[in-house]
Amino acid sequence: MRMARVATRLAGLPVRRLEVDLDRDRPQLPGSTPGRRQGSARLDEMTQPTVIPILLYHSLRAEATDRYRRFSIDPGQFAEQMEHIAAGGFQTLTVSQLAAVLADPTASLPERPLVITFDDGFEEWHSVALPTLTRLGLRATAYIVTGSLGGRSRWLAPLGEGDRPMLSESQVRDLDEGGVEIGAHGHRHIPLDEMSFSDAVRDIDTSRARLEEIVRHPVLTFAYPFGSHTGRIKRYVETSGFGSACAVKQALSHSNDDRFALARATVGSDVSMQRLDSWIRGEELPLSWRGERLQTKVERIARRMQRAVSSRGRDDGDG
Numbered sequence: 315m316r317m318a319r320v321a322t323r324l325a326g327l328p329v330r331r332l333e334v335d336l337d338r339d340r341p342q343l344p345g346s347t348p349g350r351r352q353g354s355a356r357l358d359e360m361t362q363p364t365v366i367p368i369l370l371y372h373s374l375r376a377e378a379t380d381r382y383r384r385f386s387i388d389p390g391q392f393a394e395q396m397e398h399i400a401a402g403g404f405q406t407l408t409v410s411q412l413a414a415v416l417a418d419p420t421a422s423l424p425e426r427p428l429v430i431t432f433d434d435g436f437e438e439w440h441s442v443a444l445p446t447l448t449r450l451g452l453r454a455t456a457y458i459v460t461g462s463l464g465g466r467s468r469w470l471a472p473l474g475e476g477d478r479p480m481l482s483e484s485q486v487r488d489l490d491e492g493g494v495e496i497g498a499h500g501h502r503h504i505p506l507d508e509m510s511f512s513d514a515v516r517d518i519d520t521s522r523a524r525l526e527e528i529v530r531h532p533v534l535t536f537a538y539p540f541g542s543h544t545g546r547i548k549r550y551v552e553t554s555g556f557g558s559a560c561a562v563k564q565a566l567s568h569s570n571d572d573r574f575a576l577a578r579a580t581v582g583s584d585v586s587m588q589r590l591d592s593w594i595r596g597e598e599l600p601l602s603w604r605g606e607r608l609q610t611k612v613e614r615i616a617r618r619m620q621r622a623v624s625s626r627g628r629d630d631g632d633g
């Protein structure tokens with residue numbers, strides 16, 4: 315049974331702890347709660363948070379090795395999914411727009427909230443995603459690995475995908491000017507929980523500073539490479555000027571989710587339109603949980619041990 319303390323996130327109520335069983339209490343479907351808060355928190359929101367699907371895309375190419383296929387999607391399939399979302403009446407938010415609502419007890423979510431994100435910084439975001447999003451009027455947030463700008467996806471070499479072209483600096487600027495939010499995703503694309511804390515801080519700070527030089531305004535959101543982080547890294551991101559951070563979790567985010575470990579669902583060529591439709595209607599995937607699962611802790615120990623004996627890359631996490 316997964317329990318979550320939610321009372322501290324609900325303004326306007328007496329301060330007391332309330333345990334909510336996230337397994338038992340199914341979320342509201344998107345659109346079924348008109349606005350999250352209306353003047354003061356409502357009792358039903360404590361047990362039925364509004365679902366906010368956050369989709370995660372990587373490369374938008376038809377060709378992919380077997381090990382990378384779940385992280386890449388055919389451009390036509392991507393366009394169909396975006397058209398389906400636009401036709402479905404969803405109101406897309408950038409991650410910072412979502413975070414602003416989650417942080418403000420007086421703010422309301424739109425009726426059918428949905429967030430589209432991209433990780434790593436592939437060139438196709440400029441040639442495929444930007445024109446598609448612009449045509450359909452959809453908002454999105456793009457998390458960029460700064461060490462790979464203008465280069466190739468070298469960290470994917472162990473998956474046979476080390477030669478994918480990455481965005482140039484001017485293409486990042488085009489995305490920013492085209493209304494796509496630019497977020498930081500680390501400089502070297504190494505799991506932050508596999509390096510020293512000081513190295514992790516340097517990697518986070520470098521990626522943000524580099525992007526701010528390019529877009530010439532503050533970068534307010536971060537995505538942990540491979541979704542991996544520790545409580546200490548999360549607290550650093552939270553106190554260093556970011557307003558939000560994304561994890562992966564392969565789960566549905568919601569109105570009581572952790573603003574600095576937002577749950578996302580990876581979409582690759584293995585995700586059919588039918589399955590995507592279920593996800594964005596708040597079905598099939600689990601509701602996001604707070605904190606770290608025992609399984610995640612065990613996996614981190616295994617990864618650290620593996621990294622200690624080998625410098626090879628990984629094929630799990632967010633690619």
Ligand SMILES: [Zn+2]
Nearest residue numbers: 433434540633
């Ligand atoms: Zn990544």
